[in-house]
Amino acid sequence: MVSKLSITLLAVAALTTTARAQDKTSDVIARGEYLARAGDCTACHTAPEGRLFAGGRAMPTPFGTIYTSNITPDPEAGIGKWTADDFYRTMHSGRFPDGGLIYPAMPFASYTKVTRADSDAIFAYLRSIAPVNQKNKPHELRFPYDNRQLILGWRTLFFSEGEFKPDPSKSAEWNRGAYLVEGLGHCGMCHSPINALGGTSQSDAFKGGLIPMQNWYAPSLTSNREAGLGDWSIKDITDLLQTGVSARGVVYGPMAEVVHNSLQYLNDADTKAMAVYLKGIAEGSSPPPASTVLPNTESSLLISLGKTVYDKNCASCHGTQGEGRPPHWPPLANNQSIEMQSAVNPIRMVLNGGYPPGTEGNPMPYGMPPFAGLLSDNEVAAVVSYIRTAWGNRGSPVSAREANELRSAPLN
Amino acid sequence: MFARDAAIAAALVILAAFDGAAAQTANQPPDTMSARVEACTPCHGNKGEGTSDVYFPRLAGKPSGYLYNQLLAFRSGRRKYPPMNYLLEFLPDPYLEAMAEYFAGEHPPLPQPAPSEVSKDVMAQGELLVTGGDAGRNIPACVSCHGPGLTGMQPGIPGLLGLRAAYISAQLGAWRYGTRTAKSPDCMQVVAGHLTEADVTAVAAWLAARPATDNPAPVPKGTYALPFGCGSQPN
Numbered sequence: 310m311v312s313k314l315s316i317t318l319l320a321v322a323a324l325t326t327t328a329r330a331q332d333k334t335s336d337v338i339a340r341g342e343y344l345a346r347a348g349d350c351t352a353c354h355t356a357p358e359g360r361l362f363a364g365g366r367a368m369p370t371p372f373g374t375i376y377t378s379n380i381t382p383d384p385e386a387g388i389g390k391w392t393a394d395d396f397y398r399t400m401h402s403g404r405f406p407d408g409g410l411i412y413p414a415m416p417f418a419s420y421t422k423v424t425r426a427d428s429d430a431i432f433a434y435l436r437s438i439a440p441v442n443q444k445n446k447p448h449e450l451r452f453p454y455d456n457r458q459l460i461l462g463w464r465t466l467f468f469s470e471g472e473f474k475p476d477p478s479k480s481a482e483w484n485r486g487a488y489l490v491e492g493l494g495h496c497g498m499c500h501s502p503i504n505a506l507g508g509t510s511q512s513d514a515f516k517g518g519l520i521p522m523q524n525w526y527a528p529s530l531t532s533n534r535e536a537g538l539g540d541w542s543i544k545d546i547t548d549l550l551q552t553g554v555s556a557r558g559v560v561y562g563p564m565a566e567v568v569h570n571s572l573q574y575l576n577d578a579d580t581k582a583m584a585v586y587l588k589g590i591a592e593g594s595s596p597p598p599a600s601t602v603l604p605n606t607e608s609s610l611l612i613s614l615g616k617t618v619y620d621k622n623c624a625s626c627h628g629t630q631g632e633g634r635p636p637h638w639p640p641l642a643n644n645q646s647i648e649m650q651s652a653v654n655p656i657r658m659v660l661n662g663g664y665p666p667g668t669e670g671n672p673m674p675y676g677m678p679p680f681a682g683l684l685s686d687n688e689v690a691a692v693v694s695y696i697r698t699a700w701g702n703r704g705s706p707v708s709a710r711e712a713n714e715l716r717s718a719p720l721n
Numbered sequence: 722m723f724a725r726d727a728a729i730a731a732a733l734v735i736l737a738a739f740d741g742a743a744a745q746t747a748n749q750p751p752d753t754m755s756a757r758v759e760a761c762t763p764c765h766g767n768k769g770e771g772t773s774d775v776y777f778p779r780l781a782g783k784p785s786g787y788l789y790n791q792l793l794a795f796r797s798g799r800r801k802y803p804p805m806n807y808l809l810e811f812l813p814d815p816y817l818e819a820m821a822e823y824f825a826g827e828h829p830p831l832p833q834p835a836p837s838e839v840s841k842d843v844m845a846q847g848e849l850l851v852t853g854g855d856a857g858r859n860i861p862a863c864v865s866c867h868g869p870g871l872t873g874m875q876p877g878i879p880g881l882l883g884l885r886a887a888y889i890s891a892q893l894g895a896w897r898y899g900t901r902t903a904k905s906p907d908c909m910q911v912v913a914g915h916l917t918e919a920d921v922t923a924v925a926a927w928l929a930a931r932p933a934t935d936n937p938a939p940v941p942k943g944t945y946a947l948p949f950g951c952g953s954q955p956n
Contacts, residue, residue, distance in 0.1 A: 358797045569811040626750070626759075637750050661804065662760050666811035673816050675750055676760030679804050682774075683763060720807040 334433070341434025344427050347579070348420065348493040349571035353377045363387075363441035368414055369719075373450035375414045383440035396432040397425060402470055403460075410460040412448075413468070422473040422492035479589075486586025489579060494571070499527035499563060524718035525562045526651040531590050535649050538584075539591030546584035551575070552670030554636035558644050561663045562654070569666035608694065608706040611687075615695025618688050622680065623696075631700045637675040642700035647693075652707040655693050656715050659684070686713040754823040760808055761820075770829035775887040779832075784939045785818075785825035786876025790904065790953050792817040800901050831883040831933035839926040843919075847927025850920060860915045861948045863924065866908070871931065873939040877953035882937050886929035893921045904952030911949075 345351070354377050356366040364379040381387040388396070395406040403417035404410060411417060423431075453459060473492055475484040490496050499520055520527055528535035538546050541557055548555035553568045560568050572580070620629065623641075627633050631642030641647060647655040662679035665671065680689065689712040697704025750756045755767070766772050769780030780788060794800035796809040796817065809817065837844070849855070851871075854862035864871065866878055873880035881889070895901035896913035903909055916924070947954065 358799065565811050634748050634750050661807055664760060664808055664812055667813040667816050672813060673757055673819065674812070675757050676808065678760045678763045679808070680763075681804070720803040 337430050337433045338437045339434075341430035341432070341437075343574070343576075344423075344431050344493060345434055346571055346574040347489060348423075348431070348495070349567060350380070350431075352566060352570050353415075354380050360441045360443070361438060362435065363443045365443060365446055370414065370450075372454035373448065375412055375448045375450065376446035377415075378445050379441060379443055380435055381438055381441045382436045383442050386442050386444050387440060388435065389440060391432075393429050393432050396435075397428045400428045400431075401472070403464070403468065410457045410464070412457075412460060413463055416495035416498045418468050419492055419495035419497060421468075421470050422488065424472055427493075480585070482582045482585050483589055485579065486582035486584070486589075489575075489583050490586055494583070496530065500530050501527075520563060523563060524653065524715065525657065526649070526653040527563070528646065528649055528651075528654075530587060532592060535645060537591035537645075538587045541588065543581065543584045543588065546587060547577075547580045548636065548670075550583060551580050552636075552668050553665040554639070554671055554674065556635040557640070558646050559636070559639045559665045561658060561665065565663070565666045568668065573666070573668040573670070611691045611694050611706055612698060614688070615691035615693070616699070618684065618692040619695050619699075622683070623692065626677070627696075631696065631702075636671075641696045642702065644702075647696055648702050648704040650705070652693060652697065652704065652711060653715065655696065656689065656707060656712050657718060659689050659693055660712070660715060660718075661720060681716060686710075686716075754819060758820055758823060764804075765824075766829070768827040768829040769824040770827075771832065771883065771885075775885040776891060778888050779883045780824040781827040781829050781883075782937055782939075783825060783879045784873055784875045784877060785821045787873070787879045787953065788821035788824055789818050790877060792821055794903070828938075831937055833933055834930045835885065837886070837926050837930050839922065843923045844927050844930070846920070847923035847925070850916075850924050851927055858915055860920070861912060863912075863928075865945075865948045866951070866954075868940055868945070870934065870937075870940075871928070872934075872937050874944055874954070875939050875942045877951065877955070878939070880937055880939055881928050882931055882934065884929060886925040889925040889928055890921045893925070897921075906950050906952050908947070908949060908951035 350362065353366055353368065354362045354364050356363070356377075359365055360381070362380045364377040366377045368375045368377065379387040382389040384390050391406060398404050398406065399411060399415075400417060400420045400423055402421070403413070403415070448455065473488045476487070479487075529537065531537050545555045545557045549558065549560065550568065550572045552573070553560050553565060575583070619627075626638040627641045628638075631640060631644075633640035647658075658677065660679060660681040662677040664676040665674040667674055684692070686709040690707050690709040693712070694706035696702065698706065761769075764772060764774070764777045765780050769782075771777060771779035771781075791800060792809060793814075795802065795805045796812065798806050850860060851863040854860045854865070863881070866874075867881050868874055868878070871881045892901060893913045893916060896907075896910050897916070899910075943956075947956075950956070
């Protein structure tokens with residue numbers, strides 16, 4: 310990633326020398342680069358070890374594999390022949406220059422909120438990077454999903470075209486945050502039960518924000534029982550978004566990618582605006598008290614095994630009372646992200662371990678070892694059940710079967 | 722009297738402040754590399770000495786340039802082992818370099834070799850290939866790159882001591898089937914391409930049976946010339 314970054318910087322540096330003459334142009338390009346970061350275009354349009362924005366990254370979906378496009382200014386392979394109008398049409402209406410329909414794996418359902426001026430800045434930036442002559446790979450979608458006309462149905466149900474409309478009853482800061490979160494940030498693409506990757510979510514498997522194919526649960530950003538940030542301080546939220554770690558919790562899995570490629574580059578004012586908005590949309594009510602359902606004999610046995618596993622394997626970092634050593638070793642007591650109804654994330658954390666992303670604010674993060682090879686299904690279920698219910702946490706126990714199923718979840 | 726009370730009070734305040742500061746640091750994980758790589762140690766051992774799992778390699782004492790190249794390759798997915806690809810995905814270059822240097826600087830003793838199950842003939846074939854190669858089949862002696870003492874060379878050539886047969890044959894197999902690649906020109910791919918299944922078994926067995934030496938440190942860069950170029954070893 311850093312190497313990709315330095316390619317960007319080089320490209321921009323090369324560019325700025327030629328564009329010196331028109332200072333205004335270089336300002337627009339710099340703003341466009343910043344906005345492209347806020348939109349995390351690179352997450353999809355740059356392949357691992359590939360050239361910047363040359364596309365070709367495989368996106369597995371339940372309907373087959375989609376390959377992202379080359380959006381460098383190469384006239385044949387990329388978007389070198391496009392006009393700013395063409396580009397705005399893609400961002401705003403989800404259509405190719407010839408009117409063809411774009412798959413919603415490209416998050417135009419969010420980008421439609423982006424203003425014309427911001428779209429033009431991103432386009433100016435994309436015109437300034439190195440062209441790469443790399444042909445787009447054809448998608449490998451199964452019948453009937455290879456028929457783009459099907460996208461019409463999706464659009465009718467889930468797409469409402471239109472730029473962001475500020476809410477006059479809210480502060481300018483709140484509105485800026487809303488613009489970034491709902492628009493370029495495309496946070497809703499993962500953080501909502503119906504998401505573009507899974508299409509219509511007819512299958513139960515996609516309920517509640519489980520990201521298809523990846524098997525991570527993207528929590529609700531409005532419910533304080535999930536990732537609602539109603540009772541977080543603004544500082545804890547900005548820490549989380551900017552550095553990947555905070556006194557309340559850390560990011561991991563797909564969210565680590567978002568912080569790594571995108572959020573860490575936002576300036577303080579924009580980060581704070583997002584925090585204000587995110588705190589604002591969380592439900593006002595505090596979460597309900599600990600579940601009163603008494604554990605049955607089996608789950609209490611599970612939980613007592615869980616305590617044994619925890620004291621031996623986890624307490625050295627997360628503390629005997631789940632207090633952790635924040636921000637680097639996150640607290641597990643009163644940590645929403647392990648108490649949610651879906652236990653997918655804490656189970657996967659225990660199986661796979663992880664590092665928060667290395668960011669400018671936290672360049673050498675501390676890590677957690679994977680326990681997949683060290684603990685049995687029963688022990689994983691036990692320790693996850695324990696951390697979800699100990700120290701006043703309000704989660705429910707999980708079964709060994711759930712733990713076993715997640716052993717085969719993809720790791721990339 | 723009053724003055725003394727004030728002085729004691731001041732001292733207490735200072736002490737309390739000090740205590741607070743100490744408690745703060747005490748409440749943070751140790752600011753060391755060894756605490757930062759705790760995610761690696763269940764598989765690679767606390768000092769990178771390896772663990773009982775025969776597929777998990779020793780890291781300690783290998784040239785840091787070599788280790789760094791491997792971490793870059795795992796991060797990009799070019800070298801595949803999903804649990805490690807996942808851990809490294811969002812870590813920046815300088816941090817991977819620091820991890821590489823950390824393990825390169827650790828020197829736990831080499832393990833005693835495990836008893837081998839292969840026949841004497843196979844061992845002899847392994848020794849021949851490692852120390853002399855087989856010119857007729859275009860196989861260079863492994864020692865011509867990995868060093869006469871098999872301790873490797875700075876910065877990019879790893880020693881081959883302290884590795885288990887299962888790991889060595891898995892790596893040679895990965896090169897033969899193209900799932901492990903190194904910087905181009907990938908000399909190990911050329912070497913592995915000339916080896917048969919039986920050769921792999923033989924060299925792996927013989928290498929894994931080398932007795933522990935006292936000084937497994939890689940020799941300095943340029944100590945000897947390689948028979949042909951390797952992208953991982955800039956000259």
